[in-house]
Amino acid sequence: MSKMACEQFLEINDLLSAHLDGETTAEEEKSLTLHLRTCVSCVQVLNDLKRVKFLLKALPPLPVPTSLHDRVFEKIGQKIELPWKLRVYRGLAATLAAVMLFVGSVTVFGYFSPEPNAAMESNVYLSNHAYHMIGRPLADRSSWSYVAGDSDFELYSEASE
Amino acid sequence: MNSLDFEAVYKEWSSYVYSLAYRLTGNKVDAEDVAQETFLRIHRFLKDYKGGSFKGWLYKIVTNAFYLKVDKDKRGPLLPGDENLMNNIADRSLPTQLEQLNRQELEHWIHEAIGTLPPEFRTALVLADLEELSYQEISEIIGVPIGTVRSRISRARTMLKGRLIQKGDE
Numbered sequence: 001m002s003k004m005a006c007e008q009f010l011e012i013n014d015l016l017s018a019h020l021d022g023e024t025t026a027e028e029e030k031s032l033t034l035h036l037r038t039c040v041s042c043v044q045v046l047n048d049l050k051r052v053k054f055l056l057k058a059l060p061p062l063p064v065p066t067s068l069h070d071r072v073f074e075k076i077g078q079k080i081e082l083p084w085k086l087r088v089y090r091g092l093a094a095t096l097a098a099v100m101l102f103v104g105s106v107t108v109f110g111y112f113s114p115e116p117n118a119a120m121e122s123n124v125y126l127s128n129h130a131y132h133m134i135g136r137p138l139a140d141r142s143s144w145s146y147v148a149g150d151s152d153f154e155l156y157s158e159a160s161e
Numbered sequence: 162m163n164s165l166d167f168e169a170v171y172k173e174w175s176s177y178v179y180s181l182a183y184r185l186t187g188n189k190v191d192a193e194d195v196a197q198e199t200f201l202r203i204h205r206f207l208k209d210y211k212g213g214s215f216k217g218w219l220y221k222i223v224t225n226a227f228y229l230k231v232d233k234d235k236r237g238p239l240l241p242g243d244e245n246l247m248n249n250i251a252d253r254s255l256p257t258q259l260e261q262l263n264r265q266e267l268e269h270w271i272h273e274a275i276g277t278l279p280p281e282f283r284t285a286l287v288l289a290d291l292e293e294l295s296y297q298e299i300s301e302i303i304g305v306p307i308g309t310v311r312s313r314i315s316r317a318r319t320m321l322k323g324r325l326i327q328k329g330d331e
Contacts, residue, residue, distance in 0.1 A: 017319075060268075069171070
């Protein structure tokens with residue numbers, strides 16, 4: 001390659017770039033090899049292009065976002081056909097989940113909800129002692145202590161009786 | 162085409178399509194748009210696929226979707242100074258600190274630099290260096306002569322070098 005090739009910057013650059021990719025003809029390759037033996041600047045350009053190519057090739061692969069799958073299949077209005085075994089497992093899992101949800105809700109609301117049971121116990125207690133409270137209001141000390149929750153008041157009411 | 166065919170194509174090629182879309186667009190949001198458009202076209206035209214390189218057929222759809230996105234967003238013209246960029250950096254080498262950057266920084270630099278290239282140059286470069294396609298394959302995908310492919314790749318590499326030098330000067 002002549003000195004003139006270096007001055008035609010774009011052309012020599014194209015040639016060096018194609019050389020990196022193995023996309024030169026045999027004739028081009030031969031003359032380029034001869035030129036590179038004597039041209040320091042072209043060797044420098046070639047090394048830089050090699051570094052650029054290497055940097056690009058070193059970029060890691062990218063994970064596909066799951067949102068892409070949803071967007072594509074939603075757009076074409078197509079549901080994915082699952083294998084029959086997977087469909088059966090998925091059906092069983094859904095049924096099991098529904099049963100567990102039902103049992104769980106009964107357990108939680110049946111045993112651990114304090115307000116309805118407390119209110120019921122309170123009503124039973126008061127109705128059992130209502131009779132005594134009507135006839136002798138202060139006779140039923142336990143009802144006072146139950147309502148007031150105060151042992152001193154219970155003792156006081158006993159003394160006053 | 163039945164649904165299974167399309168699903169099989171999606172499963173096998175989604176990573177290639179998304180990866181190429183990301184390298185071309187330079188960001189996740191646009192990459193997902195391009196990848197989605199690509200698969201919608203595949204879904205529509207898979208029955209018309211006549212054989213030959215499926216990868217080439219697929220990449221042609223990705224690049225077309227990318228160009229469509231560029232046109233739609235009115236982006237990607239030559240940036241000011243691009244015409245003179247090659248002459249300005251002709252006698253300079255890449256910054257030495259490139260190899261000293263950590264992996265994330267380096268990826269950021271490169272993606273940023275690729276993103277500044279005009280779309281047609283970027284496409285040729287990405288197909289050559291990241292997808293490792295031959296000039297003949299690239300020529301068929303983007304529909305230009307091999308000589309044009311060769312020139313675009315060369316100019317894209319030089320521009321990318323210029324961008325990296327500029328970045329190193331900041």
